[in-house]
């Protein structure tokens with residue numbers, strides 16, 4: 001469904017991603033594990049066209065998307081939950097959610113998706129008029145995910161959903177990701193430093209080191225791998 005073929009990117013003269021190849025199939029959850037600075041965010045930015053590959057191709061349902069603009073890519077059905085949620089702090093929870101359906105002109109459909117989001121995230125319903133900037137870290141993360149769902153994506157990209165959250169909240173967030181996976185035919189690509197958590201939602205994964213995929217496999221293969229055990233599953 002989504003595929004990167006030998007993608008390399010540069011920031012100025014500095015190479016970042018190096019010949020990265022990976023794929024995510026329909027209904028599948030895949031994780032990208034990697035330390036700080038490994039290139040995880042760059043990878044997601046490349047998929048949504050915010051960083052253009054120097055070499056290689058990004059394909060979505062067999063068609064190249066790496067030459068398309070970010071809005072066009074988003075309209076093909078790819079949504080992203082950025083690391084810092086990218087919310088509008090002065091706007092209400094509901095206004096933020098509705099912006100997630102920016103490209104949907106059918107108001108009834110937007111309403112329906114809003115109701116669906118409130119079913120998954122009852123706390124957001126209770127706070128629908130509250131300014132996004134006054135939400136707790138966990139609530140903001142939930143709002144970021146809910147907003148991405150408002151576009152009714154076929155592929156959901158998530159940039160470190162556990163980042164900066166207390167362990168109990170991280171569990172809540174990952175329960176929600178698991179629910180989304182169970183209840184929708186949606187491909188999920190989750191980028192994480194928290195390998196423990198990422199491996200609870202993913203069927204497969206890739207390890208990114210200094211912009212290169214150094215390891216890939218099923219969740220079980222990764223969990224049993226010595227490098228993963230020592231470098232990513234220490235805690």
Ligand SMILES: Nc1ncnc2c1ncn2[C@@H]1O[C@H](COP(=O)(O)OP(=O)(O)O)[C@@H](O)[C@H]1O
Pocket residue numbers: 011016034035036037038039040041042043
């Ligand atoms: N816009 C940019 N210009 C130059 N270098 C960047 C830019 N964005 C990220 N980098 C560098 O690229 C590397 C990878 O960054 P990033 O993809 O954010 O890693 P990760 O998300 O895995 O922590 C880092 O060394 C970072 O400093």
Ligand SMILES: [Mg+2]
Pocket residue numbers: 040041042083159160
């Ligand atoms: Mg990052």
